[in-house]
Amino acid sequence: MSTTRTRTRVEDVCPTSGLCPICVKECPVLCEVSLSAFRGREALYPDPNMFGNSTAGALKDYGLDWSHFNIQARLLGAFGIKEDSDLAIFPNVDVETSVGGVPLKIPVMIGAYGSTDVARQNWDGLAIGGALSGIIVTIGENVCGMDVETRxxxxxxxxxxxxxRRVEAFRKFWDGQYGDVAVQTNVEDQRLGVDIYAISKLEVNIIERKWGQGAKAIGGEVRVGDLQKAILLKKRGYIVIPDPEDTEVQEAFKQGVFKTFERHSRVGMP
Structure with a gap:
């Protein structure tokens, strides 16, 4: 069974269309294509009731994965350290590097975790671990805009x-030398002056300008289950679908015709 709770009549489906090799008129099985035809919203975002308590993976089968590779270490000699058996030991390995002038203990950066519930609920672990590891951790887009307490x-x-809170969670365990916390800003963030606030009030040193939507070609989507918050987000400049200020939409929401609004971020242009 797929993430949209559908099945196909046969197992060997066409990877391009998702259809069975032979799609029959009187098929007794509900596949994702037929679900989309009748109830498109349910196929557009799988399992919306789990929004905020789940994350999505890309189901792609290239016929090759990392398990097919083995990294074999050299058996003779040493690089980056003196060829001395008492010196060439694991604790002396140096993997330090720098990105944009920021020194890192290890060559790792944690990508942007923005306004989603998943990011908010798991931020402390990411920030504290990143600070102790001496790497760059990025606070993603829309954090200020989605915070109802933002002034x-x-x-x-x-x-x-x-x-x-997010900046301070990192700084509490930061040594002040390796790594740092960055703040990502998109179109709406820039219009709200988030970058200026982060630099001037929170003393953030790194701002990441967001062009495009990275892993998602459509705008960054968040589902909002509260009518008043949906109205607030629209007033703050976000695209909210359907229009929460439309009286007919409000009545439909109250009657349970739909349960969540969609908040979309605009795609930044260089």
Missing amino acids: IEKGKVVHSRELK
Whole structure:
């Protein structure tokens, strides 16, 4: 069974279309294609009830994966250290590097974790682990905009409890030398002055400008199950679908015709 709770009539489906090799008119099985035809919303975002408590993986079969590779270490000699049996030991391995002038203990950067519930709920572990490891950890887009407690004056952010919490979670365990915490800003963040707030009030040293949507070609989507929050997000400049200020939409939401609004981020242009 797939993530959309559908099946195919046969197992060897066409990887391009998702159809069975022979799609029959009187098929007794509900596949994802037929589900999309009748109830498209349910196939667009699988299992919406788990939003905020799940993450998505890309189901791609290239016929090759990392388990097919073995890394064989050299058996003779040493590189980057003196050829001395008492010196060439594991604790003396040096894998330090730098990115943009920021020294890193290990060559790792944690990608942006933004305003989603998954990111918010798991931030402390990421931030503390990243700080202790001496790497760069990135706070993703829309954190200020999605924080209902954010104070906005004259269209600009002047305080965000959530962004402040995330920066401080990293800095509490940071040695001040290796790695750092970065703040990513998209179109809406820039319009709200998040980068200026992060630099001037939270003393953030790294701003990552977001062009495009990386792993998702569509805008960054978050589902909102509260009508008042959906209205607030629209007023803050976000695209909210359907329009939460439309009286007919409000009535449909109250009657349970649909349970969540979609908040989308715009795609940044260089």
